[in-house]
Amino acid sequence: MEKLVYALILAARKLRPYFQAYRIEVRTAYSLWNILHKSESSGRMLKWVIELGQFDLEYCPRTAIKGQALADFILEFDSEVDNKAIVLEEPSSQRNPPTDVREEFPHPWWILHVDGAVNNNRAGAGIILVTPEGHRLMSSIHFRFYVTNNDVEYEALINGLKIALEVGVVNLIARSDSELVVNQVNGGFQAQEPRTELYMRCVQHLLEKFGSARLEGVPREENSNADALAKMGSQMDSIQLGQIPLGIQEIPSIPEVGVFPTQEIP
Template sequence: MHKPESSSRMLKWMVELGQFEVDYKPRTAIKVQALADFMLEFPPHHEVEQGTLVIIPSAEEVRLESQNSAPWWSLFMDGVSNGDGVGAGIELISPKAHKIRRATHLAFHATNNDAEYEALINGLKLALEMKVKNLNVFSDSMIVVYHINGGYHAKGPRTELYLKCAQRIIERFNEVRLELIPRRQNEGANKLAKLGS
């Protein structure tokens, strides 16, 4: 703003703001602590932006995020129970886009939901073997995603066992996020599950 000839836009703003005696001082890179201090000044609140709920993190969440700098991996999983048998398919993707694929045949009778849980548990175990700390899990199974995220209650003793097993494994990660995706975005895991069946 000290050299208005360099930009007409800057000149326009200088004229507009000149009456308020606004003085511009350039800043260098913002430090994480400065951001955390800023967040402390303003309590967390929610804003609605074009129909989407935007949650502004608290200062503590910002600090935890800066400490938790482990890379995020992705896990696509699917389970299938059909006339051929029962199968689970998983596709674990590293931050550098390396893919580990696994098709598993389940040698016991299981429902489609059981097969979905088997895929989730196998995928979580594989991620632990790979020393993954942060994991995004993508599934087209509404039941499994909502069970884990707390939207649905597990009904039946077998489903409760699967849910508890998955939750115990999830506790061993820094953070796990489950997201429901359309079947067409889960084709790789679906093909592996059918191959396993």
């Protein structure tokens, strides 16, 4: 079944401008929609679900296709498409006329809302990635390690940026209601602790990977949906999460800061 989803991913990457501009009808003999929207989806399948969520896809029944035809399709595109989504470039008047239809499509802006929550020694993150068309891709993460209130805000932002990169977002506006995190990343506040500085540099490094990206602060009431996802993720409330993917993170996104003993020199 993964081969079928992978074939759809390859087609979406190869024909990305058309997938973005039109409603795509996917004819398959399998219940592909139910497979992609399982609450227990994780790992590679979860990344594919998020990537396909940006398109307007309609799944329709059809007769089964031959396995060899599917294999030929994968082989045809596999040599031309790498693990990253296709990066489209906005045409410039100083460049040669575009030879590929993909260059005629400028990069749209995506919006990322993130929030973290710590409740009763449990922590979680809420992530909402909004496509240029207004579709919302939501995810929640439960952390199985100790984090402070500031650490969990950084973890939420880091995970949200990684998801956006996996999907192939080029232009991004990230929004957080943590004034401390926003100002530290943007240079307004200085990170006082080594652990905080590692988190800050990690976020700055991820932001540099986008074509254009910025981090903005928003009032807590404008970030309520991400906050709700973070609280449900901290409690691992699978009943309320429903079809929203719930991820489990075992270790921090940054290396542990060691504490070394010191010796007084006379």
